[in-house]
Amino acid sequence: MKKIIFIIYLLIYFFAVNAAEKFRFALFTDLHIQLTNLQPDEDLYNAVKDINSLPNIDFVIVSGDITESGDVASLKKAKSILDNLRIPYYITSGNHETKWSESGATDFGKIFGNDKFVFIHKGVQFIGFNTGPIIKMGDGHIAPQDIDWVNTELTKTPVSMPVIAITHYPLLSGDVDNWYDMTDVLRKFNVQAVLGGHYHRNAMLNYENIPGIVNRSTLRAKDSTGGYSLYTVSDSIHVFEKKTGQPERWWLSLPIEQKKYDKSDVSLRPSYQINKTYKNIRETWRLETRVAIFTTPAVQNNLVFYGDDSGILHCLKLSNGKSVWKFTTGSRIISSPAVSKNCVVFGSTDGNIYCLKTRTGKQIWKFTTDKAVMGCPLIGNDTVYIGGSDGCFRAFDLLSGKILWTFDKLNNYVETKAVVSSRKVMFGAWDTHFYALNVKDGSLAWKWNNGRTSIHFSPAAVLPVVSDGKVFFTAPDRFWTALDIETGKVIWRTSQHEVRETIGLSEDGKTVYSRCMNDSVVAINALADTPKVIWKTNAAYGYDHNVSMLIEHGGIIVFGTKNGLLSGMNARKGQVLWYYKIGNSIINTITPVSQNEFVLTTTEGVIARIKH
Numbered sequence: 001m002k003k004i005i006f007i008i009y010l011l012i013y014f015f016a017v018n019a020a021e022k023f024r025f026a027l028f029t030d031l032h033i034q035l036t037n038l039q040p041d042e043d044l045y046n047a048v049k050d051i052n053s054l055p056n057i058d059f060v061i062v063s064g065d066i067t068e069s070g071d072v073a074s075l076k077k078a079k080s081i082l083d084n085l086r087i088p089y090y091i092t093s094g095n096h097e098t099k100w101s102e103s104g105a106t107d108f109g110k111i112f113g114n115d116k117f118v119f120i121h122k123g124v125q126f127i128g129f130n131t132g133p134i135i136k137m138g139d140g141h142i143a144p145q146d147i148d149w150v151n152t153e154l155t156k157t158p159v160s161m162p163v164i165a166i167t168h169y170p171l172l173s174g175d176v177d178n179w180y181d182m183t184d185v186l187r188k189f190n191v192q193a194v195l196g197g198h199y200h201r202n203a204m205l206n207y208e209n210i211p212g213i214v215n216r217s218t219l220r221a222k223d224s225t226g227g228y229s230l231y232t233v234s235d236s237i238h239v240f241e242k243k244t245g246q247p248e249r250w251w252l253s254l255p256i257e258q259k260k261y262d263k264s265d266v267s268l269r270p271s272y273q274i275n276k277t278y279k280n281i282r283e284t285w286r287l288e289t290r291v292a293i294f295t296t297p298a299v300q301n302n303l304v305f306y307g308d309d310s311g312i313l314h315c316l317k318l319s320n321g322k323s324v325w326k327f328t329t330g331s332r333i334i335s336s337p338a339v340s341k342n343c344v345v346f347g348s349t350d351g352n353i354y355c356l357k358t359r360t361g362k363q364i365w366k367f368t369t370d371k372a373v374m375g376c377p378l379i380g381n382d383t384v385y386i387g388g389s390d391g392c393f394r395a396f397d398l399l400s401g402k403i404l405w406t407f408d409k410l411n412n413y414v415e416t417k418a419v420v421s422s423r424k425v426m427f428g429a430w431d432t433h434f435y436a437l438n439v440k441d442g443s444l445a446w447k448w449n450n451g452r453t454s455i456h457f458s459p460a461a462v463l464p465v466v467s468d469g470k471v472f473f474t475a476p477d478r479f480w481t482a483l484d485i486e487t488g489k490v491i492w493r494t495s496q497h498e499v500r501e502t503i504g505l506s507e508d509g510k511t512v513y514s515r516c517m518n519d520s521v522v523a524i525n526a527l528a529d530t531p532k533v534i535w536k537t538n539a540a541y542g543y544d545h546n547v548s549m550l551i552e553h554g555g556i557i558v559f560g561t562k563n564g565l566l567s568g569m570n571a572r573k574g575q576v577l578w579y580y581k582i583g584n585s586i587i588n589t590i591t592p593v594s595q596n597e598f599v600l601t602t603t604e605g606v607i608a609r610i611k612h
Contacts, residue, residue: 023122026051026242027061027229029168029197030217032096033078034068040219041081043226046244047218048084050228057230058121059087063128063197063215064094064168066108069455070101075111090117092128094168094198095140100430100456102389102413103372104334104349105134116146117166118153124192124233125157128166131176134309135334135374135415136294136603137461137476137501138546138562138586140169140176143292143309144605147178151185162256163189164237167196170214171207173268177563177585178604180269183208187261193237193254202229202241202251208268209261211254216241270564270584278578281566284597285321286608293601296336296376296589298344303358305344306601307333313346313354315361318593321609325361329354331372334415335386336588340379343398345386347373353386353394355401365401367394376417376463378425383439385425387414393427393435395442405442410435412455421466422485428459428473436471436488446488450477461547463589465505465512467526472512474499480514480524480531494531497522504550504557506571513550513557513571518543521550521557521567523574535574539567546586553592556612560587564602568612578612 028047032040051057062082067074075097082089093115098105108115115130129150132141154163165186171179171194186194186207193211200221205212220226227243236255240248275281292309299305303324304316309332315324330350337346342358349372355364375387379398387393393414395404411431418427424436424445432455436445450457459475466472470482470491478498482491497516504513505526511534512526519541523534546562556577557569564583569576585604592598593609601607 022234023058024056024230024232025059025061026057027063027195027215027231028218029063029215030065030094030200030219031062031078032065032068032217032219033074033081035071035073035077040068041077043218043220043244044078044081045084047226047228048081050242050244052084052086057087060085060089061126061128061166061195062089062091063166063195064092064131065096065197066091066094068096070097070099070105070108072102072107072111075107079111090119090126090128092116092166092168093130095131095133098130098132098134099137101135104332104374106331106349106372116149120157120161123161125154125161125163126166127153127163131167131169133586133603134292134294134332136547136586136588138177138603139174141292141585141603142176142178142182143603144181144290145292145309147181147185148290150182154185154189160190160258163191165191165194167194169198170196170205170212171210172205179207180264183210184264186210187264190259192256192259204252208265213239213252270581272581274579274581278580281568281578281580281610281612283582284609284611286606287321289605289607291605292603293605293607294334294588294603295601297591297599297601297607298337298339299591299593299599300339300358301342304599304607305337305339305358306607307335307337307346307348308605309333311348311350313337313344313356313361315358316607318599318609321607327354327356327361327363334374336376336417338377338379338384340398341382345377345379345384345398347375347377347386347388349374353377353388353396355384355398364399367396367401367403372413375414378418378420380420385418385420387416387418387427387429389413393418393437393442395425407437407442407444409444412458414460416460417463419464419466419471421471422469424485426464426466426471426485428462428464428475430455430458430460432458434459434473434483436485448483448488450475450479450481452477462501462503463549465503467505467509467512470526472503472505472526474501474503474514476500478517482531491529492531496531497536500545501547502549502559504552504559506552511571513552515544515550515559517545521569521574537569537574537576539569539576541565541567548587549589551590551592551598553598554595558590558598560590560600562586564604566600566610580610580612582606582608582610
């Protein structure tokens with residue numbers, strides 16, 4: 001029996017290799033280049049050297065997670081190795097370039113030219129695109145403008161032309177929140193397969209009947225050598241695993257044929273049935289912008305302000321969502337705006353901090369830094385406090401833009417919004433530390449570290465809250481922490497509830513809230529010196545790690561999830577009052593506008609006013 005299986009394998013292998021070859025290409029994925037570990041460098045270098053030794057390889061596809069932390073130094077190091085290839089390579093980013101990035105995932109395009117690609121090679125169209133998520137922790141997400149781009153590019157070529165698409169994430173529920181929006185586009189065309197990585201192993205998947213091919217990482221893992229994938233395209237697509245320095249091993253073949261996909265399967269799409277149960281929740285107005293939004297809106301004097309992925313700061317009428325004015329910056333905006341005294345302040349990944357007139361959008365002042373600005377401004381007593389990616393946290397005079405002081409001892413970027421209490425301004429940075437600076441001159445009062453050396457566990461995405469001489473925050477280490485504002489010493493820390501990067505404070509300052517990573521919301525006594533639980537409720541939102549804060553307003557806690565579900569809870573008892581599903585992507589922190597209304601934005605490009 002074993003002999004028969006072996007002979008069959010040899011015949012399949014011989015046919016795959018010796019069929020009328022049209023062309024061959026290689027695929028690298030999940031390189032995870034970093035500054036502190038040279039083994040991924042060696043694995044990639046060996047893969048490049050191996051490719052250069054092979055005949056008849058036309059090009060290389062690189063499908064994401066090029067680096068471990070998305071930093072510019074690692075990206076440049078990866079490029080320096082890839083540039084040793086003697087054939088062209090085409091590259092797109094992965095979640096490790098988009099979630100953690102000092103540039104707000106903009107350096108990738110500057111270094112490699114783009115995070116998307118499209119080209120035709122010997123009668124086959126290749127198209128690669130980013131699957132996020134950008135900065136926000138959540139599922140993978142394809143920006144609406146990128147979905148439109150793919151549709152536009154594929155429409156330019158004959159419908160009969162075979163198409164091979166390239167992503168990082170598999171286009172599956174649980175991997176990409178809006179996978180179906182992309183498969184709805186791809187299904188209109190002659191897509192033979194979608195290639196990618198992320199799983200660090202070879203696998204054949206099904207993206208609503210579109211073949212999905214997941215590939216091994218270039219990393220060696222537990223083997224003695226790394227490797228990559230080789231593709232032969234002839235009358236079929238033949239896939240091989242190639243360990244560096246060893247013979248290739250065939251593992252999959254798919255026939256190239258004219259694809260005619262059935263209609264989409266509605267049962268696989270997100271359900272909005274829950275909205276029929278809670279009919280008291282409704283949208284006063286809703287805009288579908290088709291541009292991703294990562295910012296929390298600000299509201300003042302019947303005006304709403306938010307920044308988007310195209311680098312535009314928008315001003316809308318609160319009453320109806322109509323546009324009042326737009327201000328264009330040089331790059332995407334991740335910094336949530338703040339408003340005070342008819343001024344709106346925000347940062348841009350173009351490296352600037354802007355202050356505009358709220359009524360007209362006219363620039364009042366601008367401050368230029370050396371790197372992106374993703375930190376969210378806090379305005380207090382006519383002072384703007386904001387951190388950037390250049391190792392600095394600054395204070396400005398709101399009206400003049402005069403810099404009051406600069407703290408320049410940060411070792412990585414800031415994306416959060418600070419909090420001020422007891423003459424100290426406090427915030428986390430992606431350098432593993434939580435900082436307290438003296439408001440008067442920006443000098444360091446104290447800094448705190450949770451014992452972790454990896455930046456991925458930094459208390460840097462959460463918006464901290466203060467009460468009773470304590471500052472509270474949660475971090476990716478799943479701990480809930482309360483520090484003494486005066487000294488920075490730990491009052492209490494608990495991992496009992498498995499919380500992550502979300503927090504909220506009651507209107508009276510007596511209770512602090514957080515969401516667990518699975519279903520439950522917890523309320524803890526903010527006045528106690530131990531993590532005394534007031535209530536814990538199963539809110540049935542499933543697994544969630546969206547960085548969306550819990551906002552109490554009018555006695556109701558409101559928060560959103562990574563998959564577009566809004567929840568309203570009784571703040572005193574913890575009872576779930578209502579749910580509302582607005583989409584299937586990240587809901588950013590909501591902004592109350594009245595006793596029973598708020599505005600929100602989503603990474604799907606939705607901005608809406610909700611009444612409950």
